Amino acid sequence: MKIVILGSGNVAxxxxxxxSRQHNILTVYSRNRDNAEQLANKxxxxxxxxxxxxxxxxxxxxxxxxxxxxxxxxxxxxxxNGIVAHTxxxxxxxxLNKFSNHGVFYPFQTFSKDKDIDLSNVPILIEGNNAETxxxxxxxxxxxxxxxxxxxxxxxxxxxxxxxxxxxxxxxxYHIAExxxxxxxxxxxxxxxxxxxxxxxxxxxxxxxxxxxxxIRNDRNTIQKHLKVLQNAGANDLADIYSKHSxxxxxxxxxxxxxx
Amino acid sequence: MKIVILGSGNVAxxxxxxxSRQHNILTVYSRNRDNAEQLANKxxxxxxxxxxxxxxxxxxxxxxxxxxxxxxxxxxxxxxNGIVAHTxxxxxxxxLNKFSNHGVFYPFQTFSKDKDIDLSNVPILIEGNNAETxxxxxxxxxxxxxxxxxxxxxxxxxxxxxxxxxxxxxxxxYHIAExxxxxxxxxxxxxxxxxxxxxxxxxxxxxxxxxxxxxIRNDRNTIQKHLKVLQNAGANDLADIYSKHSxxxxxxxxxxxxxx
Numbered sequence: 004m005k006i007v008i009l010g011s012g013n014v015a016x017x018x019x020x021x022x023s024r025q026h027n028i029l030t031v032y033s034r035n036r037d038n039a040e041q042l043a044n045k046x047x048x049x050x051x052x053x054x055x056x057x058x059x060x061x062x063x064x065x066x067x068x069x070x071x072x073x074x075x076x077x078x079x080x081x082x083x084n085g086i087v088a089h090t091x092x093x094x095x096x097x098x099l100n101k102f103s104n105h106g107v108f109y110p111f112q113t114f115s116k117d118k119d120i121d122l123s124n125v126p127i128l129i130e131g132n133n134a135e136t137x138x139x140x141x142x143x144x145x146x147x148x149x150x151x152x153x154x155x156x157x158x159x160x161x162x163x164x165x166x167x168x169x170x171x172x173x174x175x176x177y178h179i180a181e182x183x184x185x186x187x188x189x190x191x192x193x194x195x196x197x198x199x200x201x202x203x204x205x206x207x208x209x210x211x212x213x214x215x216x217x218x219i220r221n222d223r224n225t226i227q228k229h230l231k232v233l234q235n236a237g238a239n240d241l242a243d244i245y246s247k248h249s250x251x252x253x254x255x256x257x258x259x260x261x262x263x
Numbered sequence: 264m265k266i267v268i269l270g271s272g273n274v275a276x277x278x279x280x281x282x283s284r285q286h287n288i289l290t291v292y293s294r295n296r297d298n299a300e301q302l303a304n305k306x307x308x309x310x311x312x313x314x315x316x317x318x319x320x321x322x323x324x325x326x327x328x329x330x331x332x333x334x335x336x337x338x339x340x341x342x343x344n345g346i347v348a349h350t351x352x353x354x355x356x357x358x359l360n361k362f363s364n365h366g367v368f369y370p371f372q373t374f375s376k377d378k379d380i381d382l383s384n385v386p387i388l389i390e391g392n393n394a395e396t397x398x399x400x401x402x403x404x405x406x407x408x409x410x411x412x413x414x415x416x417x418x419x420x421x422x423x424x425x426x427x428x429x430x431x432x433x434x435x436x437y438h439i440a441e442x443x444x445x446x447x448x449x450x451x452x453x454x455x456x457x458x459x460x461x462x463x464x465x466x467x468x469x470x471x472x473x474x475x476x477x478x479i480r481n482d483r484n485t486i487q488k489h490l491k492v493l494q495n496a497g498a499n500d501l502a503d504i505y506s507k508h509s510x511x512x513x514x515x516x517x518x519x520x521x522x523x
Contacts, residue, residue, distance in 0.1 A: 069480070070485055093477075093485045112460055113464070118468070150456075152449075152453065158447045161443050162443075162449060163489070164443055165441075166454070166476070168439045168505075171475065173436055174473055175515075176432050176436075177429055177465050178469075178470035178471050178474075178515075179429075180425035180426070180428045181425075181471075183428070187418045189422060191469070193371065194429050196372060197429060198430070199462055200380065202458050202461070205437050205458065207378060208375070208378070210441055213373075214434050215373045216373075216426070216427055217431075218431060222330060222331065225353045229427065232424060245427065245428075251500075252432075252435050255435075
């Protein structure tokens with residue numbers, strides 16, 4: 004298929020590299036010419052920072068810009084015969100109503116510029132405003148992944164929220180753990196086997212069943228000991244987080260199993 | 264070495280199985296006779312629920328019971344010639360002062376009964392009240408893992424706190440994500456590639472550098488949209504958590520990079 008990429012950030016970069024293997028990326032557009040060229044050069048195609056230079060002949064236009072910028076790009080684009088799809092978790096399909104064939108092509112993953120990702124393992128969530136559009140976006144997804152989900156805009160929004168918890172907040176807690184280890188003069192690498200095992204466990208059992216630690220045992224001695232360390236170190240913000248989530252976990256399991 | 268295991272929970276089970284490959288486990292003790300027998304049978308050794316039946320000839324006695332129960336076991340044990348070591352993150356070495364040779368043998372991992380773990384990749388944190396004891400515990404650790412750390416009781420306590428954040432609270436957020444997905448009629452497996460990648464990323468870069476999502480971008484539109492979904496679903500507790508941690512992340516990165 005002939006494809007135009009609009010955007011040059013993390014999602015645009017990873018999608019462009021993956022799609023270019025089987026498809027013809029006609030042009031990479033970005034407001035920032037340097038960024039557009041940098042990405043376009045990686046796959047030896049054209050770059051532009053002018054909406055007017057975007058070819059009208061593509062089969063699919065993929066808008067992979069920040070959520071806040073999607074409206075502007077949509078406004079600036081002319082009517083197009085091809086499919087226009089965005090890649091955002093929290094933007095409904097209706098944001099692209101202007102185009103007769105439109106949809107969503109949302110790769111559900113955390114992308115960093117510096118780290119390659121094998122997209123074949125990344126779920127891609129598809130939505131289309133008509134059957135033909137859906138089918139074409141599905142064909143495009145098949146060319147990069149074997150995990151394709153038909154998900155509507157409301158579901159996608161909830162999925163995005165779940166990702167904030169399971170990825171962004173999780174990574175924030177990795178950061179808190181790293182801060183604590185630094186203060187104790189211990190290397191972060193000590194935590195990696197635990198971090199990996201915590202992630203691996205929920206492949207074979209539910210998080211509810213995988214839980215360990217002082218909160219699920221309602222081990223108040225240990226919890227108090229931990230809170231005291233945090234408070235003595237002047238980390239009252241961390242003590243608050245620790246206390247709040249410990250309470251939530253203890254209550255969750257009391258509720259889950261009234262005999263405990 | 265000749266070893267006695269005191270305890271039959273997750274840590275006791277995984278340690279017993281790993282140590283039995285190269286050492287002679289004389290006896291498994293547990294207050295609960297059935298539990299002691301169940302574990303002892305796995306490695307075809309003796310079981311007892313009587314402290315008096317514990318042999319006095321072992322080189323190392325490993326107390327792997329709940330933190331709350333360590334004091335009782337210590338009180339009940341007679342003086343011993345061998346080394347007595349506990350496996351707890353938050354109990355200082357001094358809890359074993361009664362014994363002339365004592366120490367800590369803390370495997371830093373989240374253990375579940377149903378899931379095998381390759382201990383060779385699990386950090387073991389050692390402490391000893393004298394050089395000879397330390398060396399013997401180190402030798403024991405070498406026989407199961409290639410990751411051995413010399414860590415004092417204060418450091419170990421902080422490490423345990425960091426594990427609550429990076430494992431227990433992380434797993435709690437996996438649970439929250441699962442709850443959200445269930446309500447949107449989506450399978451939890453959708454999240455697994457994201458969970459794995461979030462864990463993998465911090466192997467090659469710091470959590471601070473790995474962060475993505477609406478909070479680090481200070482994308483208030485998306486944050487507000489997410490909060491509204493949670494509130495409309497009556498999940499005000501989740502909205503509070505979402506709001507609190509989003510604010511913390513936004514502020515962390517404003518502080519981290521004042522130009523943002």
